[in-house]
Amino acid sequence: GENVEQHPSTLSVQEGDSAVIKCTYSDSASNYFPWYKQELGKRPQLIIDIRSNVGEKKDQRIAVTLNKTAKHFSLHITETQPEDSAVYFCAAPNAGNMLTFGGGTRLMVKP
Amino acid sequence: GAVVSQHPSWVICKSGTSVKIECRSLDFQATTMFWYRQFPKQSLMLMATSNEGSKATYEQGVEKDKFLINHASLTLSTLTVTSAHPEDSSFYICSAPSSGENIQYFGAGTRLSVL
Numbered sequence: 001g002e003n004v005e006q007h008p009s010t011l012s013v014q015e016g017d018s019a020v021i022k023c024t025y026s027d028s029a030s031n032y033f034p035w036y037k038q039e040l041g042k043r044p045q046l047i048i049d050i051r052s053n054v055g056e057k058k059d060q061r062i063a064v065t066l067n068k069t070a071k072h073f074s075l076h077i078t079e080t081q082p083e084d085s086a087v088y089f090c091a092a093p094n095a096g097n098m099l100t101f102g103g104g105t106r107l108m109v110k111p
Numbered sequence: 112g113a114v115v116s117q118h119p120s121w122v123i124c125k126s127g128t129s130v131k132i133e134c135r136s137l138d139f140q141a142t143t144m145f146w147y148r149q150f151p152k153q154s155l156m157l158m159a160t161s162n163e164g165s166k167a168t169y170e171q172g173v174e175k176d177k178f179l180i181n182h183a184s185l186t187l188s189t190l191t192v193t194s195a196h197p198e199d200s201s202f203y204i205c206s207a208p209s210s211g212e213n214i215q216y217f218g219a220g221t222r223l224s225v226l
Contacts, residue, residue: 104153
Protein backbone atom coordinates (compact mmCIF):
# COMPACT_ATOMS: atom_id res chain seq x y z
CA GLY A 1 0.00 0.00 0.00
CA GLU A 2 0.85 3.66 -0.05
CA ASN A 3 3.29 5.13 2.46
CA VAL A 4 3.26 8.89 2.98
CA GLU A 5 5.85 10.81 4.97
CA GLN A 6 5.49 14.46 5.88
CA HIS A 7 8.01 17.01 7.13
CA PRO A 8 8.41 18.99 9.24
CA SER A 9 6.13 17.93 12.08
CA THR A 10 6.08 21.47 13.47
CA LEU A 11 6.79 24.76 11.76
CA SER A 12 6.88 28.20 13.29
CA VAL A 13 7.06 31.26 11.07
CA GLN A 14 6.69 35.00 11.48
CA GLU A 15 3.59 36.60 10.03
CA GLY A 16 4.24 37.54 6.42
CA ASP A 17 6.90 34.90 5.86
CA SER A 18 6.45 31.84 3.67
CA ALA A 19 5.89 28.28 4.88
CA VAL A 20 6.77 25.10 3.01
CA ILE A 21 5.66 21.59 3.94
CA LYS A 22 6.94 18.55 2.07
CA CYS A 23 5.59 15.05 1.56
CA THR A 24 6.93 11.94 -0.10
CA TYR A 25 4.90 8.96 -1.26
CA SER A 26 5.79 5.43 -2.26
CA ASP A 27 3.30 4.30 -4.91
CA SER A 28 4.37 5.58 -8.31
CA ALA A 29 0.86 4.87 -9.64
CA SER A 30 -0.69 7.51 -7.36
CA ASN A 31 -2.13 10.36 -9.38
CA TYR A 32 -3.97 12.62 -6.95
CA PHE A 33 -2.48 14.56 -4.03
CA PRO A 34 -4.66 16.65 -1.73
CA TRP A 35 -3.72 18.92 1.15
CA TYR A 36 -6.01 19.33 4.12
CA LYS A 37 -6.08 21.97 6.85
CA GLN A 38 -7.42 20.96 10.24
CA GLU A 39 -8.14 23.40 13.01
CA LEU A 40 -8.34 22.13 16.56
CA GLY A 41 -11.33 19.84 17.09
CA LYS A 42 -12.67 20.36 13.58
CA ARG A 43 -12.87 18.35 10.41
CA PRO A 44 -10.06 18.38 7.84
CA GLN A 45 -10.81 20.87 5.07
CA LEU A 46 -9.46 20.40 1.58
CA ILE A 47 -7.44 23.51 0.70
CA ILE A 48 -5.78 22.49 -2.54
CA ASP A 49 -5.08 19.40 -4.58
CA ILE A 50 -3.02 18.46 -7.60
CA ARG A 51 -3.28 15.71 -10.17
CA SER A 52 -0.35 14.02 -11.78
CA ASN A 53 -0.78 15.65 -15.16
CA VAL A 54 0.39 19.01 -13.81
CA GLY A 55 3.50 20.05 -11.91
CA GLU A 56 2.17 23.06 -10.05
CA LYS A 57 -1.13 24.54 -9.01
CA LYS A 58 -1.76 27.86 -7.32
CA ASP A 59 -4.72 29.35 -5.50
CA GLN A 60 -4.05 32.84 -4.15
CA ARG A 61 -1.49 32.46 -1.34
CA ILE A 62 -1.41 28.67 -1.54
CA ALA A 63 0.45 26.57 -4.09
CA VAL A 64 1.28 22.91 -4.47
CA THR A 65 4.14 21.49 -6.52
CA LEU A 66 4.52 17.89 -7.63
CA ASN A 67 7.61 16.00 -8.70
CA LYS A 68 6.48 12.59 -9.92
CA THR A 69 9.97 11.39 -10.70
CA ALA A 70 11.12 11.97 -7.15
CA LYS A 71 7.67 11.08 -5.72
CA HIS A 72 7.28 14.16 -3.62
CA PHE A 73 4.92 17.10 -3.43
CA SER A 74 5.00 20.28 -1.42
CA LEU A 75 2.61 22.87 -0.02
CA HIS A 76 3.70 26.49 -0.19
CA ILE A 77 1.93 29.25 1.76
CA THR A 78 3.08 32.78 1.09
CA GLU A 79 2.44 35.92 3.16
CA THR A 80 1.35 33.82 6.11
CA GLN A 81 -1.29 35.15 8.48
CA PRO A 82 -2.19 34.12 12.04
CA GLU A 83 -5.34 32.42 10.75
CA ASP A 84 -3.14 30.06 8.74
CA SER A 85 -2.13 28.47 12.07
CA ALA A 86 -3.44 24.90 12.01
CA VAL A 87 -2.38 21.34 11.33
CA TYR A 88 -1.83 20.52 7.68
CA PHE A 89 -2.02 17.01 6.25
CA CYS A 90 -0.93 15.75 2.89
CA ALA A 91 -2.42 12.57 1.48
CA ALA A 92 -2.08 10.14 -1.38
CA PRO A 93 -4.59 7.60 -2.62
CA ASN A 94 -4.63 3.89 -2.00
CA ALA A 95 -6.74 1.40 -3.84
CA GLY A 96 -10.47 2.01 -3.71
CA ASN A 97 -10.33 5.78 -3.27
CA MET A 98 -9.05 5.60 0.30
CA LEU A 99 -6.43 8.11 1.36
CA THR A 100 -3.23 7.56 3.30
CA PHE A 101 -2.37 10.66 5.30
CA GLY A 102 0.99 12.05 6.23
CA GLY A 103 1.78 12.56 9.89
CA GLY A 104 0.72 16.20 9.85
CA THR A 105 2.51 19.52 10.28
CA ARG A 106 1.56 21.91 13.03
CA LEU A 107 2.01 25.40 11.58
CA MET A 108 2.23 28.33 13.97
CA VAL A 109 2.23 31.82 12.53
CA LYS A 110 3.47 34.36 15.04
CA PRO A 111 2.02 37.86 14.78
CA GLY B 112 -18.75 20.76 -2.57
CA ALA B 113 -20.49 17.68 -1.25
CA VAL B 114 -21.65 17.56 2.36
CA VAL B 115 -21.09 14.79 4.88
CA SER B 116 -22.98 15.01 8.15
CA GLN B 117 -21.76 13.23 11.27
CA HIS B 118 -23.56 12.86 14.59
CA PRO B 119 -23.18 13.18 17.46
CA SER B 120 -20.37 15.71 17.66
CA TRP B 121 -19.50 14.88 21.26
CA VAL B 122 -20.29 11.91 23.44
CA ILE B 123 -19.44 11.27 27.07
CA CYS B 124 -20.26 7.78 28.27
CA LYS B 125 -19.53 5.37 31.07
CA SER B 126 -17.10 2.51 30.60
CA GLY B 127 -18.85 -0.58 29.27
CA THR B 128 -21.56 1.17 27.31
CA SER B 129 -21.91 1.20 23.54
CA VAL B 130 -21.91 4.31 21.41
CA LYS B 131 -23.27 4.69 17.87
CA ILE B 132 -21.94 7.31 15.48
CA GLU B 133 -23.74 8.14 12.25
CA CYS B 134 -22.26 9.39 9.01
CA ARG B 135 -24.53 10.62 6.22
CA SER B 136 -23.82 11.85 2.75
CA LEU B 137 -26.41 14.60 2.29
CA ASP B 138 -26.35 15.41 -1.41
CA PHE B 139 -24.69 12.44 -3.01
CA GLN B 140 -24.63 8.67 -2.79
CA ALA B 141 -21.66 6.94 -1.25
CA THR B 142 -21.15 3.25 -1.83
CA THR B 143 -17.99 3.55 0.21
CA MET B 144 -17.30 5.51 3.37
CA PHE B 145 -14.22 5.57 5.53
CA TRP B 146 -13.86 5.70 9.29
CA TYR B 147 -10.80 7.29 10.87
CA ARG B 148 -9.61 7.67 14.43
CA GLN B 149 -7.45 10.57 15.49
CA PHE B 150 -5.67 10.77 18.83
CA PRO B 151 -4.51 14.16 20.15
CA LYS B 152 -1.72 15.69 18.09
CA GLN B 153 -1.65 12.73 15.74
CA SER B 154 -2.64 12.05 12.17
CA LEU B 155 -5.83 10.43 10.93
CA MET B 156 -5.56 6.65 11.06
CA LEU B 157 -7.87 4.65 8.84
CA MET B 158 -9.86 2.15 10.87
CA ALA B 159 -12.10 0.59 8.27
CA THR B 160 -13.76 0.95 4.90
CA SER B 161 -17.52 0.78 5.00
CA ASN B 162 -19.10 -0.84 1.94
CA GLU B 163 -22.77 -0.45 1.14
CA GLY B 164 -24.52 -3.80 1.16
CA SER B 165 -21.51 -5.83 2.21
CA LYS B 166 -19.11 -6.29 5.09
CA ALA B 167 -16.73 -3.60 6.12
CA THR B 168 -13.01 -3.99 5.52
CA TYR B 169 -10.97 -3.42 8.65
CA GLU B 170 -7.39 -2.26 8.86
CA GLN B 171 -4.84 -4.39 10.63
CA GLY B 172 -5.10 -4.13 14.37
CA VAL B 173 -8.68 -2.86 14.44
CA GLU B 174 -11.07 -5.21 16.24
CA LYS B 175 -14.11 -5.81 14.06
CA ASP B 176 -16.17 -7.08 16.99
CA LYS B 177 -15.47 -3.92 18.95
CA PHE B 178 -16.02 -1.42 16.15
CA LEU B 179 -19.18 -2.53 14.37
CA ILE B 180 -19.82 -0.91 11.02
CA ASN B 181 -23.12 -0.97 9.17
CA HIS B 182 -23.61 0.61 5.75
CA ALA B 183 -27.26 -0.15 5.15
CA SER B 184 -27.99 2.48 2.53
CA LEU B 185 -26.18 4.57 -0.05
CA THR B 186 -26.21 7.59 2.25
CA LEU B 187 -25.67 6.21 5.74
CA SER B 188 -22.88 4.40 7.54
CA THR B 189 -22.79 3.82 11.28
CA LEU B 190 -19.91 3.00 13.59
CA THR B 191 -20.77 1.43 16.95
CA VAL B 192 -18.09 1.34 19.59
CA THR B 193 -19.15 -1.60 21.73
CA SER B 194 -18.31 -1.89 25.42
CA ALA B 195 -16.32 1.31 25.29
CA HIS B 196 -13.34 1.77 27.59
CA PRO B 197 -11.26 4.85 28.42
CA GLU B 198 -8.63 3.87 25.86
CA ASP B 199 -11.28 4.18 23.15
CA SER B 200 -11.56 7.89 23.89
CA SER B 201 -10.61 9.63 20.67
CA PHE B 202 -11.82 11.77 17.80
CA TYR B 203 -13.65 9.64 15.21
CA ILE B 204 -14.14 11.05 11.71
CA CYS B 205 -15.90 9.62 8.70
CA SER B 206 -15.38 10.54 5.08
CA ALA B 207 -16.91 9.72 1.74
CA PRO B 208 -15.69 10.20 -1.81
CA SER B 209 -18.16 11.87 -4.13
CA SER B 210 -19.01 9.72 -7.12
CA GLY B 211 -16.27 9.67 -9.72
CA GLU B 212 -13.96 11.89 -7.69
CA ASN B 213 -10.85 11.27 -5.64
CA ILE B 214 -11.90 14.07 -3.30
CA GLN B 215 -12.82 12.95 0.20
CA TYR B 216 -15.46 14.90 2.07
CA PHE B 217 -15.19 14.68 5.82
CA GLY B 218 -17.81 14.66 8.53
CA ALA B 219 -17.38 17.09 11.41
CA GLY B 220 -16.06 14.35 13.66
CA THR B 221 -17.22 12.84 16.95
CA ARG B 222 -15.28 13.37 20.13
CA LEU B 223 -15.76 10.32 22.33
CA SER B 224 -14.88 10.52 25.99
CA VAL B 225 -15.22 7.30 27.98
CA LEU B 226 -15.17 7.74 31.74
